[in-house]
Amino acid sequence: MKLDAVHYLQAVYRKMVDSASRPGHISDLRKEAGLAGTITGCSPSLLVMALTLLDQEVTFSVISNQADKVSKLINQLTYAKQTETAYADYIFILGDASRGALAEAIEKAKPGTLKNPHGSGTIIAEVDSVISGDPLFLTGPGIEETETVFMNVRDSWVEARRDKNREFPLGVDLMFIDQHHQLLYLPRTTQITESQVVA
Amino acid sequence: MNTAYNFAFFDEGSKREIRRATLKAIAIPGYQVPFASREMPIGRGWGTGGLQLTLSLIGRNDVLKVIDQGSDESVNAVNIKKLVCDTTGVETTEHTEEATLIQSRHRIPEVPLRKGQILVLQVPLPEPLRYYEPSESQTKKLHAEKEYSGAWLMLFEQIMKYGSMTTGADHPVLVNGRYVMAPSPIPRYDNPKMQQNDALILLGAGREKKVYAVPPYTKVVSLDFDDYHFQPESFEGKHCRLCGSTGVFLDELVDEAANKTVYQCNDTSYCLEKLNEVEKVGVN
Numbered sequence: 001m002k003l004d005a006v007h008y009l010q011a012v013y014r015k016m017v018d019s020a021s022r023p024g025h026i027s028d029l030r031k032e033a034g035l036a037g038t039i040t041g042c043s044p045s046l047l048v049m050a051l052t053l054l055d056q057e058v059t060f061s062v063i064s065n066q067a068d069k070v071s072k073l074i075n076q077l078t079y080a081k082q083t084e085t086a087y088a089d090y091i092f093i094l095g096d097a098s099r100g101a102l103a104e105a106i107e108k109a110k111p112g113t114l115k116n117p118h119g120s121g122t123i124i125a126e127v128d129s130v131i132s133g134d135p136l137f138l139t140g141p142g143i144e145e146t147e148t149v150f151m152n153v154r155d156s157w158v159e160a161r162r163d164k165n166r167e168f169p170l171g172v173d174l175m176f177i178d179q180h181h182q183l184l185y186l187p188r189t190t191q192i193t194e195s196q197v198v199a
Numbered sequence: 200m201n202t203a204y205n206f207a208f209f210d211e212g213s214k215r216e217i218r219r220a221t222l223k224a225i226a227i228p229g230y231q232v233p234f235a236s237r238e239m240p241i242g243r244g245w246g247t248g249g250l251q252l253t254l255s256l257i258g259r260n261d262v263l264k265v266i267d268q269g270s271d272e273s274v275n276a277v278n279i280k281k282l283v284c285d286t287t288g289v290e291t292t293e294h295t296e297e298a299t300l301i302q303s304r305h306r307i308p309e310v311p312l313r314k315g316q317i318l319v320l321q322v323p324l325p326e327p328l329r330y331y332e333p334s335e336s337q338t339k340k341l342h343a344e345k346e347y348s349g350a351w352l353m354l355f356e357q358i359m360k361y362g363s364m365t366t367g368a369d370h371p372v373l374v375n376g377r378y379v380m381a382p383s384p385i386p387r388y389d390n391p392k393m394q395q396n397d398a399l400i401l402l403g404a405g406r407e408k409k410v411y412a413v414p415p416y417t418k419v420v421s422l423d424f425d426d427y428h429f430q431p432e433s434f435e436g437k438h439c440r441l442c443g444s445t446g447v448f449l450d451e452l453v454d455e456a457a458n459k460t461v462y463q464c465n466d467t468s469y470c471l472e473k474l475n476e477v478e479k480v481g482v483n
Binding site for chain 1: 205228232255259315317342
């Protein structure tokens with residue numbers, strides 16, 4: 001791995017901050033992912049995100065056909081501990097996970113408590129694309145009026161997310177990373193509608 | 200650049216911890232996320248919260264501006280700038296527009312912030328409910344239950360005693376209709392700038408070990424009453440004695456020799472830019 005842990009992970013973090021503070025803003029992680037090299041099991045962009053956020057202080061779970069292998073890799077590289085999805089601080093859903101895995105993970109993930117909403121889980125999911133597919137209309141903090149993103153929505157996660165985030169500040173934050181290493185961040189404050197009502 | 204330290208002073212583990220807290224803070228606008236708050240080479244209460252946020256954010260391509268009460272050249276600003284530059288080698292600027300990262304103590308710059316900029320505010324007391332509730336577990340409970348009658352009562356008592364809200368600086372705001380938040384001791388004049396701002400605003404309290412955030416385009420409303428509206432400081436009829444600006448936050452100075460009161464821009468870089476503009480016109 002040619003990745004410089006200091007400077008490139010700082011770049012990844014700043015892109016996460018950009019995408020989190022402006023939901024719908026797509027950040028490009030191609031450069032950092034390219035430096036991470038080829039990894040078997042998960043995409044290099046997912047791995048650089050794990051390297052940016054994880055260490056021995058947090059827990060994670062992986063949902064994939066190769067969950068054991070990828071968990072071992074993440075544990076070895078970050079020292080973070082693997083746990084069940086319901087207790088995990090970070091939940092990785094890989095591209096090969098079964099249909100409905102994302103909705104299920106959203107349902108299971110810890111939403112935090114009213115006193116400590118920051119104790120919630122964060123889901124990082126690999127998807128086909130965050131720039132093509134069905135339109136999703138976003139509103140909420142960080143968005144001036146409306147943002148439109150295009151995603152191949154494979155399962156009913158939008159509804160599951162809406163249910164989970166019903167009682168703000170409880171909820172889960174979602175990050176999507178696509179095959180072209182493009183990052184979309186949907187914090188719990190973002191409202192998603194699948195069709196826009198024309199007034 | 201001093202290479203005896205890691206880039207941006209911190210070890211990577213410390214940065215990661217602050218980064219995780221910051222992302223949570225952005226996701227829950229106005230909520231104070233606890234973080235570990237490292238020991239810094241400046242005293243707690245001297246901007247360590249802001250400094251830690253800056254160090255966790257900064258990269259080689261950033262352009263940094265640090266201000267203290269509107270001044271680029273005061274001791275606090277200069278020392279923080281020196282520490283960051285010494286450990287990162289980044290470029291610094293006094294021009295608000297050129298900066299990508301602005302750390303500030305008690306002011307939001309006069310020049311409107313733009314998309315892509317990050318404003319880091321230093322916070323001494325992040326808990327707006329602390330004036331009437333000393334217990335942290337109780338204030339956490341009050342935030343959890345959105346029980347903010349005490350905050351309004353505090354303002355009500357000020358009106359009863361003095362005829363108006365006397366907060367001066369740090370007038371509490373309601374963020375995204377959910378959390379009452381201390382906007383740091385910025386003057387009331389700056390409170391409306393937080394509403395629907397184009398830039399991301401991060402607030403860090405080192406001694407109190409909290410970080411919180413106001414994402415861009417977020418609803419930030421200063422607490423007030425239907426019959427007693429929130430009022431920023433008024434500088435009507437006054438202007439800066441140096442650049443002549445009106446409609447900016449002015450410092451009141453007393454010229455003891457002449458025994459009169461004079462006003463001057465609080466934001467020194469803004470004042471300087473205005474003066475330079477005037478000079479250019481004069482030369483041409």
